[in-house]
Structure formats: C-alpha cells, structure tokens
Amino acid sequence: MKYLRVTVRPTERDIHPVHTLMTEREFVERVQTLHWNLADLDLPALFFLVEGDADRFAEALAATDAVESFGVTPIDDERFYCYSQGETTDVERALYTTFTRDGLVVLPPLTYDDAGGVTFDVVGEPDELRTALAGIPTGIDVDIERVGEYDTDRQSAAAALTERQREAVDAAKRLGYYAVPREATVADVAAELSCAHSTAAEHLQKAEARLVEAVL
Template sequence: MRYVRVEFTFPPAVRHPMHDFLDEGDGWRTELLTWRRLPDETLVTLFRVVAPRERYLERLRTVEPIDRFETAPGDEAFYLKAYERLGGPLEAFLGAFEDTEFLSVPPVVYRSGGRLSFGLIGPPNQLRDALSAIPEPIEVTIERVGSYGGGRRLAGVGLTERQRAALRAARRVGYYDVPRTGSVADVAAAVESSPSTAGAHLRKAEAALVDAYLDE
C-alpha cells in the first residue's frame, strides 16, 4: 500500500475559527480522530484537544456553524464531539478527496499557523488530481511518500516544531537541492538561530526521518 503524508497551510482568510485559536498558545493542537457525514450534510467530528478546556469551549460557542457539541475528559487533553455545518473553502477541501480511493490515516493534526497534516493511503495516480482540487489559497506540501507499514508512527514522525521549521527552511533555501545551493548558515538565518543550532536541528530531524523510513 502506498502512503503519502501531506501538510496543508490555511491562510487566515479561509481558516476555521478554532484552527485560528491554536495560535494563542504554545504547543496547542487538535487531533481529528474520526468523522462522518449525516444525511442532512452535518459533519460530526471527534477531536482530541490539547488546549485549555474552558478557553477553547468559550471560543467554540461563538462559532455559528457549530450546532452542538459534547466533551469528555482525557489525560492532558479533552475529547470533543461536534456537529457542524460547513461551506466555502473548507467544504471544497473535504470534497477534493470524496471521489477518490484514498483513506485517511488518523490523526488529522491541526497546529498553529494554519497547518493541518495527515497521512493518506491510496493509488498514486489519483494523488495529483486530488491535490489539484484543493482550493486556493490553501498551500499543499508533500512531506513523505512511501509504503505503509501500519501503526500510528507513520502518521507523524516525532519531530519537534523547531526541527520541522529547520527542514522547511532548508528546502526553501536550497539546502536539499542537487547540487546544493543553500548552506546551514542560510537555514540559520531563515529560522533566526545560530548555524550550530540549525545544524543540530537538521541532523536530529534527518535521523528521525531515516529511522522511520528504514523501520517500515
């Protein structure tokens, strides 16, 4: 089975209000565990939320498309079941995958900066069409392509936010071009750190990615 991990970046104009909320705290995130459509087109979702519960729910009550919700406690987080009416770019985003054979590998992880990432299993020949149907101005980044070996690990290699930022900057400045056109110093300038710190982030991230790939 072919596996691809994709990250999408939603600019503020098309970002869900609760996704926007994650910018207010360090390390806050939500994980979409499962979902389904009801006959009336309502989207029912189950989230694991890593954020202050009362602040999150206070904001959630102001989101008009949310019809109702219920919560349950969890370890260092809480669980949220919500009923929502979607529309616009978010509706089109979900629709890009509806007529394909792709299956999502949970969790679907929402982070600060409008980032959303998840894994997909499906035919490689359908990937281009699915991603081309993603509405603008949502940005698409393919983070990984390979064979699916099962388990939660492939749904997200354990990188820190600083390591991910260093990898993104490295790709952007040409550090991974062949031949290489960017340096560690360029990466350091992009992430506002010293070259030694940027180099350490890159080495640790690369080691984690290699280990994950070879353990498939």
C-alpha cells in the same frame, strides 16, 4: 499501495472558524482529529483530542456561530475530547471532497500545528493521489511531507503493545514512573509486576519503542 503525508495550510483564506480556534488560541496546545462523519458535508460531525484549557475551549465553541452542537469531556488536567457538529464553509467542503473522493482513504489522526497547518496521511492509487493534490482549492498551500509505499507496520497505540507490555506501562503510570518529576523507579515497577528488574526494564523499553513507532 501508495501514500502521501501532506500538510494543508491556509494562506489567503480561512478554512473554518473552528480551525482558527484550533490553531491560533493561546489556550490550545495541541489538536488531533481522531474520527469524523462526513455523511452530511454541510453539517459534519468531528471528534478531537485536545491539549489545552477545556473550559476556555468550550466557551469559544459556544461563541462560534457555525457550531450547532458540541461536547467536551476531560481526560485529565491537560487533555480532553471534543465532539462538534457544525456548518461548513465552501473551502472546507472543497477540502473534504478532494480527499474523500473514490479510491482514497484518509488515515487518522489529523494533527494541527500553530501555523494553521493540518498534517495527515492519505492512501490510494497514484493517479487518484495526484488528482487530489490538483484539487486543492486556491488560497490553500499543500506541502508533501512524505511519499512512498504504505508498507510500514503502523498500528494504533492501543494495539501496538503485548498484554504484558500493557501491564508494565499501566503499572509504571500508576506508580508515578512517568510523572514529572519521576516518582517511581524500574525496581518499583518490577515489584508491582512480581518480576525481575531486568524483565520490567525490558517490558518498558519495548513498550515505549512500540508506542513511539505507533504515534510517529
């Protein structure tokens, strides 16, 4: 089973007004598409994780004619979820069709960059992958970031940790171990977990390693 990691980037034409919002506004730091429903390609539903200013983001969506409905739910002061449903453009429909053809699976998340690119993994048979790349509409560049056999243990962040590792990370977060500046030590985490300092350190180190592997 082969996979490609690709970045698609508009060069001569816009993909969609919401795409422009995601990549060119100073109040948006980072965006990932986590889930989507393309049952209606003319009016798809998308679910994003965004780092930025939730209020200004909501105002921008409300002012975008192509957006029919949306909702913004804060996670903390810097992050929020966003659901949106809206009309698609011709180039956006072409991209959806290209990468949702029979035999291909697009793996979330899709990550946006400041240059307007969207990076994601797509899995399928070699012929189908080549056909998809050939179907990229004009005015859109595609960079192949990685290609190979899909044989790495790519887990979701939630599933990557053991129960004890999740307890350690949860305790560390509550105590302020991951705050900037740091407000707790490994010894504090060990006391919270009622375990040895070395055990707490091992749980945190292994958890952090697994989380990095799951995300990257």
